[in-house]
Amino acid sequence: MFSRGYKTLVTVPPLAWVSVFLLVPYLLMFCYSFWSVSPAQTIIHSWDLHNYKDLLEKPTYWETLLRSMWIAARVMLFSLLLGYPLAYYLSFHAGHRKHLLYQMVIIPLWVSYLVRAYAWKTILGSDGVLNTLLRYVHLTSHPLDFLLYSPFAVVLTLTHIYTPFTILPIYASLEHIPRNLVEASHDLGATPVQTFWKVIFPLSIPGVVAGATFAFVLSLGDFLAPLLLGGPSGIMISNIVVSLFGAAYNWPLGAAISLGMLAIVVSLLFLSERLEKKWSFS
Amino acid sequence: MELFVSSGSAYVTRSRWLRLHAAAVFAFLYLPIVVLILYSFNGQGVGGFPPRNLTLDWYRVLFADAAIWDAVSNSLQVAFAAMAISLAFGIPAALALDRAQFPGKALFRRLVLLPLILPGIITGLSLLMLFNVDIVSAILKLVTGQQLSLLTITLGHGTALISVATTEVFAGLQKLDRAQEEASLDLGANYWQTFWRVTLPNLKLSIIGAALLIFTLSMDEIAVSFFLFGRDNTLPLEIWGRLRRGITPEINAVSAIIFVFSLITIVFWYRLRMRAEGSAEVGAELIEAGTQH
Numbered sequence: 001m002f003s004r005g006y007k008t009l010v011t012v013p014p015l016a017w018v019s020v021f022l023l024v025p026y027l028l029m030f031c032y033s034f035w036s037v038s039p040a041q042t043i044i045h046s047w048d049l050h051n052y053k054d055l056l057e058k059p060t061y062w063e064t065l066l067r068s069m070w071i072a073a074r075v076m077l078f079s080l081l082l083g084y085p086l087a088y089y090l091s092f093h094a095g096h097r098k099h100l101l102y103q104m105v106i107i108p109l110w111v112s113y114l115v116r117a118y119a120w121k122t123i124l125g126s127d128g129v130l131n132t133l134l135r136y137v138h139l140t141s142h143p144l145d146f147l148l149y150s151p152f153a154v155v156l157t158l159t160h161i162y163t164p165f166t167i168l169p170i171y172a173s174l175e176h177i178p179r180n181l182v183e184a185s186h187d188l189g190a191t192p193v194q195t196f197w198k199v200i201f202p203l204s205i206p207g208v209v210a211g212a213t214f215a216f217v218l219s220l221g222d223f224l225a226p227l228l229l230g231g232p233s234g235i236m237i238s239n240i241v242v243s244l245f246g247a248a249y250n251w252p253l254g255a256a257i258s259l260g261m262l263a264i265v266v267s268l269l270f271l272s273e274r275l276e277k278k279w280s281f282s
Numbered sequence: 283m284e285l286f287v288s289s290g291s292a293y294v295t296r297s298r299w300l301r302l303h304a305a306a307v308f309a310f311l312y313l314p315i316v317v318l319i320l321y322s323f324n325g326q327g328v329g330g331f332p333p334r335n336l337t338l339d340w341y342r343v344l345f346a347d348a349a350i351w352d353a354v355s356n357s358l359q360v361a362f363a364a365m366a367i368s369l370a371f372g373i374p375a376a377l378a379l380d381r382a383q384f385p386g387k388a389l390f391r392r393l394v395l396l397p398l399i400l401p402g403i404i405t406g407l408s409l410l411m412l413f414n415v416d417i418v419s420a421i422l423k424l425v426t427g428q429q430l431s432l433l434t435i436t437l438g439h440g441t442a443l444i445s446v447a448t449t450e451v452f453a454g455l456q457k458l459d460r461a462q463e464e465a466s467l468d469l470g471a472n473y474w475q476t477f478w479r480v481t482l483p484n485l486k487l488s489i490i491g492a493a494l495l496i497f498t499l500s501m502d503e504i505a506v507s508f509f510l511f512g513r514d515n516t517l518p519l520e521i522w523g524r525l526r527r528g529i530t531p532e533i534n535a536v537s538a539i540i541f542v543f544s545l546i547t548i549v550f551w552y553r554l555r556m557r558a559e560g561s562a563e564v565g566a567e568l569i570e571a572g573t574q575h
Binding site: 020121135265 | 314332370377381390400401412415473508521522533534537566
């Protein structure tokens with residue numbers, strides 16, 4: 001029903017913008033990853049794989065990448081453990097408080113990332129709220145210094161940031177479960193525990209996968225929480241990229257590491273898309 | 283839920299555990315925000331328990347701090363301009379995805395939505411590389427006098443947030459009654475008139491919702507801005523700069539104000555989306571769009 005002119009008019013401008021500001025930059029990043037830097041700090045446009053070789057051969061890079069994936073995996077796991085029961089409660093038990101509580105999940109989601117990371121810094125520091133509280137009630141006599149500037153602080157803060165992101169899709173998938181399926185399971189003699197594991201949980205897997213992917217991918221690429229709260233042991237792969245684009249001035253190597261990250265992200269998206277399709281019932 | 287009531291006390295116990303868990307998660311989500319606001323009134327500065335000598339001094343310091351207010355004004359300019367860009371390209375993108383067939387459509391969809399899930403560092407750095415290309419850098423210098431400036435931050439936010447505009451408007455289009463547009467065309471209105479008088483008014487709630495969301499996200503954005511800023515700071519960049527030098531209750535005060543503003547916008551946004559969608563799953567579509575490519 002829409003004319004050719006209409007379709008051209010709605011297609012061409014966004015296509016052009018997205019090509020210039022998304023496609024070309026990604027392609028540039030791809031090109032950079034093969035180039036190198038001369039001793040005089042200019043970019044040499046020679047095409048070879050030495051950046052990727054560095055990435056695989058120098059332990060600093062792949063060890064940091066593995067550590068970042070381990071941090072992201074813990075954030076994902078904790079977000080799911082905190083988020084799933086809450087989403088389940090909202091969908092099946094919250095009654096008339098549903099809307100209010102759902103709004104309370106959404107609010108922290110859009111509250112400034114920086115504000116929340118900063119709040120944890122003021123809580124976890126050696127003169128922070130938590131340490132002074134523990135001394136005030138005489139539980140400890142000197143500050144616990146593992147709280148701040150550690151991978152623990154990074155995992156805690158990122159879990160705080162990404163838990164609401166996992167609740168939303170899980171809740172949506174729970175809400176989409178036809179209630180008569182649950183009723184049928186009950187009528188046919190299944191116990192509530194059986195109903196949960198055989199009916200409800202399998203049908204909520206697409207939401208779990210979406211939430212888990214979100215938490216893992218966004219934690220993996222984070223560099224602000226590690227800079228603010230991580231200390232030397234909490235350094236993540238993006239921090240290395242930031243330094244390569246700053247003081248260390250090696251854009252090509254930074255581009256290669258970014259592309260490595262992008263490859264992990266895209267393959268996870270591919271995998272999660274497969275999983276979500278496999279488990280969706282509609 | 284009444285259908286579990288028959289299992290009696292087991293149901294009640296499970297429900298109680300779930301409620302306790304929910305309370306604990308909410309405490310975890312809100313505790314830092316409460317602490318932050320509380321200590322913005324603490325005369326002794328950040329940290330220290332219990333808070334004592336409640337005061338408004340930090341707010342007074344904040345209001346006298348010109349650098350912060352410059353940053354606020356910069357952030358507002360960026361957010362409004364980014365909103366204009368994302369809507370100007372995000373609305374047609376949603377219409378194109380809904381109604382047009384063209385080669386590369388699947389790739390286009392993936393590209394537009396990718397910034398929803400991509401860590402900001404990748405979006406920021408790839409744009410930095412674009413702005414570093416000789417000719418692009420020459421154009422930027424011609425326009426603003428600098429290579430990196432508020433303009434480059436705006437382009438970054440505008441581009442990344444097209445994904446939000448597209449997702450929200452596309453969701454609105456799914457609810458749209460096609461027959462209304464058909465009737466308008468049959469009755470002799472041209473495409474342009476139909477778009478302005480039928481399509482757009484029907485998408486009003488989705489568009490206002492998207493605009494609010496884009497505005498809030500841009501005001502808070504730091505990961506992309508981090509790589510694209512020049513001489514002038516946005517508010518998050520200004521706060522970040524100060525955090526690197528040490529923490530002061532003045533930052534708590536500005537954070538408390540940001541929180542109140544985010545709160546108002548988000549509650550307003552939620553109400554709008556509820557009116558448009560009618561279900562309590564607001565926001566989930568963004569995450570689903572991000573992961574279901």
